[in-house]
Amino acid sequence: MTPDALNRLVAQLSKLPGIGEKTAQRLAFHVLRSPPEYARNLSQALLEVVDKVRLCPRCFSLTDGPTDQPCGFCTDTRRDDKVLCVVEGIADELAIERTREFRGRYHVLHGVLSPLEGVGPDQLRIRELLVRLESGAIDEVIVATNPDVEGEATALYLVRLLRPMGIKVTRLAQGIPMGGDLEYADQATLARALAARRDLEPRVRVR
């Protein structure tokens, strides 16, 4: 008969996304076979993430700092206060951060407008974004929502709200990915890439 403690662990692990009964069992046996220190560290990490990690009151990214204190992105004095990048979720924020090309501030919406799912503006952090922008310190908002129908709808909705405030609103460029293949690009992507084509550097004349 399997010990109850092991059954409970398997049951909890199988609730994780992408983890089925078999995988949960394999993970549980791995924990059981590992040194007890590993299980203690794992449980400690799980408790800490629940107890300490919360949303930043300014940009709604994740932070584990003191309550009511903004996160590292918001307090970093080396960042540009005049440019704000609006993203759908925290994974998108991290993706942009990995480029090391953006040094402005962020605002996380925690979703996108989804008419078919019944997700409207009130369920996103749009009101908080407008409050942030009222200070007048931000010159440009980069809308970095995904280039799908819902992301486009959200971007266009934000443009409608922000343009009257006199703020420059820009959208991430869309087109052929690096290392991509024109032959396999879809109509919409190729059309956007053509529309957003850019001038190449002027040729240097050889005398």
Next chain:
Amino acid sequence: MVRPSRVDRFEEESIVLSTVDYGEADRIVTLFTLGRGRLSAFAAGARKSKRRFPGALEPATHLKARLVERRGDTYRLDAADVVTSFHHLRSDLGRIARSLYALELCRELTRDHEAHPQLFNSLLEYLALLDRAQAGPTSLIAFELDTLARAGFRPQFAPCLHCHRETGPRPVFDPDVGGAICGNCAPQFPYAVPAEGRVVDALSRLQEGERTPFEAAIRSGARDLLNLFIEHHLGRRLKSVDFLNQVGVD
């Protein structure tokens, strides 16, 4: 001896009605197919691989879907070739809102495995008009009336459903009975709601094929009556109606 499981491969001209993420990398796509009506298909790896279904699984995309029928009622989407992506309509919030409303209406008014070739072509035509920025708010109302009629829910705006005379200046509208009733017969329909004569008249003319754009007040009245009618017959309000209101589109 193990008998091979029976699989049926086929290709269907389709319009993507909606998609739902499934698990870590997959997506369930609801398609409106020309030959088999509405069906949901499992698109394995649709979220992970951009090469498998490049830009093909966005709502309103017209495509040729290669499907595999598995164990009766479930389908697998093997490949999708885009016929028209209708991507121009994504550059305008109003057109996005109207296209999603049209898709939700078709999704809710059709049943799985019941072909509606006329409704399919009507939706395709409406999406093409939206894509070319040639469909305004009155076109959406005309599309709704046409869709309701093709799905077997045609509301009647003239003559009076009860006495078959003109509906007159103070008609009422009863979604349960199926349309407009004149002021004289109204007391016999206690659950009917008051309607404006000019709104009922405009909807009747639109149903007959007249294509004069409605003024804002008529559109608003028509929207209220159609919302009431659709909600009554579907048993729930369409989700995209709220979006139309939130973004100020009719």
